[in-house]
Amino acid sequence: MRAGQRLAIVIILCAAFVIGAFLYPRYERPQGTETASPSEPTVSPPASCAQLLLDKSTFDRGEEIKFTLKNRCDHPITLRNSAPWKIRDQLGRVVYSPIALQVIVKVDSGESKIWVWDQRDQRGNQVGPGTYTIVLETMDAGTLTKTFRIR
16 A cells, blocks of 8 residues: 555545534533633532432441432433442442443433442442442432441
């Protein structure tokens, strides 16, 4: 293959990439959530706007742990998938991360979304007693955390 042919192939691939990026954007940022330039401070939504709630702070081994995302904002909260949460142990290691549908999920103002964790790790084993943290990531209301204990 000659240098001229290689150059032509590179140009065609670059053009295809650019055209594909315009025709099929991977993510469209919701209006009003533009990224600030490095010199501008970023503004976060009020901390009390989105809430991660637990029924209690201590659970017995094997007891289902139900937690709720409550949207008290005046706008929808956007989730990157159907279960954007994980469970970390007291050392910060991820012990469980659910399999989730890869769809954007909106939680409208005043609505809630509930999930349940059965205290099992990624291999299906019961986790031990200790302190754990739910980490729930939203696309526009920050990362929410809630710590609890299993006895």
